[in-house]
Amino acid sequence: MFKIVTPDTYNEHQDLLDAMHQMRYRVVVGEWGWDIPGIQPGYDKDQFDTDATVYVIVRTPEGEVVGTSRLNPTMRPHMLSDLFADYCNLQPYPVGKDVWECSRFVMDRSLITSPVDDFRVRCRIGLGLTAYCLDNHISRLSWLTHQKFFNLVQRVWHTEPLGLPRRNGDDWAWIPAVSRIDEATFDRQIDRYRNAEEIVAEYSGTRQASERSHVA
Amino acid sequence: MRDYDGSAVLHAIRLILTTTTSAETITALAGFIESYGFNRVFLGQLVNPLNVPLKDILYVSNWPDELKAARRNQAAILHDPIALCALRSKRPFTWAEARAYASRAGRKVVDMVHDFGLTDGMMFPMHALESVSGGVSLGGDSKSDLSPLEVAELELVCQVAYYHLEVMHGPFPYQRVAELTARETECVQFVAAGKSNWEIAKILGIQEDTVKKTLRRACDKFGAVNRAHLVASAIARHQIFP
Numbered sequence: 001m002f003k004i005v006t007p008d009t010y011n012e013h014q015d016l017l018d019a020m021h022q023m024r025y026r027v028v029v030g031e032w033g034w035d036i037p038g039i040q041p042g043y044d045k046d047q048f049d050t051d052a053t054v055y056v057i058v059r060t061p062e063g064e065v066v067g068t069s070r071l072n073p074t075m076r077p078h079m080l081s082d083l084f085a086d087y088c089n090l091q092p093y094p095v096g097k098d099v100w101e102c103s104r105f106v107m108d109r110s111l112i113t114s115p116v117d118d119f120r121v122r123c124r125i126g127l128g129l130t131a132y133c134l135d136n137h138i139s140r141l142s143w144l145t146h147q148k149f150f151n152l153v154q155r156v157w158h159t160e161p162l163g164l165p166r167r168n169g170d171d172w173a174w175i176p177a178v179s180r181i182d183e184a185t186f187d188r189q190i191d192r193y194r195n196a197e198e199i200v201a202e203y204s205g206t207r208q209a210s211e212r213s214h215v216a
Numbered sequence: 217m218r219d220y221d222g223s224a225v226l227h228a229i230r231l232i233l234t235t236t237t238s239a240e241t242i243t244a245l246a247g248f249i250e251s252y253g254f255n256r257v258f259l260g261q262l263v264n265p266l267n268v269p270l271k272d273i274l275y276v277s278n279w280p281d282e283l284k285a286a287r288r289n290q291a292a293i294l295h296d297p298i299a300l301c302a303l304r305s306k307r308p309f310t311w312a313e314a315r316a317y318a319s320r321a322g323r324k325v326v327d328m329v330h331d332f333g334l335t336d337g338m339m340f341p342m343h344a345l346e347s348v349s350g351g352v353s354l355g356g357d358s359k360s361d362l363s364p365l366e367v368a369e370l371e372l373v374c375q376v377a378y379y380h381l382e383v384m385h386g387p388f389p390y391q392r393v394a395e396l397t398a399r400e401t402e403c404v405q406f407v408a409a410g411k412s413n414w415e416i417a418k419i420l421g422i423q424e425d426t427v428k429k430t431l432r433r434a435c436d437k438f439g440a441v442n443r444a445h446l447v448a449s450a451i452a453r454h455q456i457f458p
Contacts, residue, residue: 165375171307173368
């Protein structure tokens with residue numbers, strides 16, 4: 001379903017982590033065109049990939065990294081505190097032992113063969129995030145979400161914005177937000193995962209939607 | 217920015233999220249937009265309306281009934297420059313901006329709204345993963361000179377209201393039920409309006425023979441034996457406006 005890599009298991013999963021950083025670079029720099037200062041070419045590892053970072057990783061049946069996200073404790077410097085504090089103009093970004101920050105929610109769509117796979121990979125990353133939070137008494141996740149992603153976050157987790165939308169020029173906006181994590185969230189996510197084919201069919205109405213998933 | 221007080225925005229968002237009917241949501245949104253000089257809300261999904269049964273598209277508004285009826289009668293959504301711009305835009309824009317790029321038919325649609333006293337407005341496009349694109353259009357009777365901060369406030373509250381309504385109504389079975397192509401729908405719609413093949417060809421700027429072939433294909437899909445049968449079938453299947 002998903003793999004959670006915590007700091008105490010970095011050593012046993014070094015190859016997996018390398019593949020994850022390489023996949024992130026391919027997508028984030030290669031596809032999205034982000035300019036991330038200070039990273040090595042081909043390897044997206046920045047100052048927020050720390051010795052406390054937890055990763056959720058989803059693989060294809062062949063073992064390729066197809067999706068990932070990272071979690072950082074807010075008791076230490078994190079993206080909202082260090083880079084985007086001024087985005088949080090509606091309410092202060094939350095800080096506490098039970099609040100972690102989620103970032104780099106990335107999927108490699110070149111490895112995904114259908115809308116149902118796409119949906120399921122996204123579900124699996126989300127389930128991994130919620131599972132880690134529930135197991136570790138984390139009750140809230142903070143994010144800086146892309147405007148197009150915000151409604152999805154809102155649909156899965158009980159979410160409130162921390163700030164107004166911000167955009168560069170005419171591009172999509174970004175919205176800082178905080179989501180509440182509880183067992184009901186997990187149940188809702190499991191239901192979405194289980195009903196992936198039906199949900200995707202309802203939204204896209206394509207024949208592809210009824211194809212079976214190729215991602216284990 | 218440190219002195220900025222976003223409590224009204226947060227209050228509006230929390231209020232909207234507690235609403236359980238479309239009417240309540242629109243009322244809550246309408247209450248919020250008043251202080252920005254707007255008093256009318258039109259919230260809708262922007263799919264290719266030629267390809268989608270209109271009954272399945274989510275439209276919610278507090279526009280005057282006569283205006284809604286007039287727009288419906290004239291199939292305004294097909295030409296509305298604000299709706300068309302919203303499909304492509306990544307940022308909010310004013311109605312005036314959209315009108316500047318409108319076709320002649322599009323300008324007529326905007327002017328019709330003006331005739332009902334809605335002279336100025338702003339469109340907030342909604343695009344998301346796992347969702348059909350749409351928009352929230354706010355209208356009023358006076359020119360609002362909004363700051364970027366005010367636009368951002370409206371954008372956020374509109375976004376929350378829009379997706380709250382979408383969750384409330386559930387996903388809509390759009391393309392799944394579309395049976396005709398865009399061109400076929402367009403031609404059948406004109407047949408329903410009493411146009412001849414020659415007239416349709418002139419209106420659409422295509423060959424009369426193409427119109428004939430397009431309508432033949434539509435007939436084959438519905439098993440229709442003549443024009444009247446085709447129109448009746450298309451209406452019964454919600455493929456065109458009645």
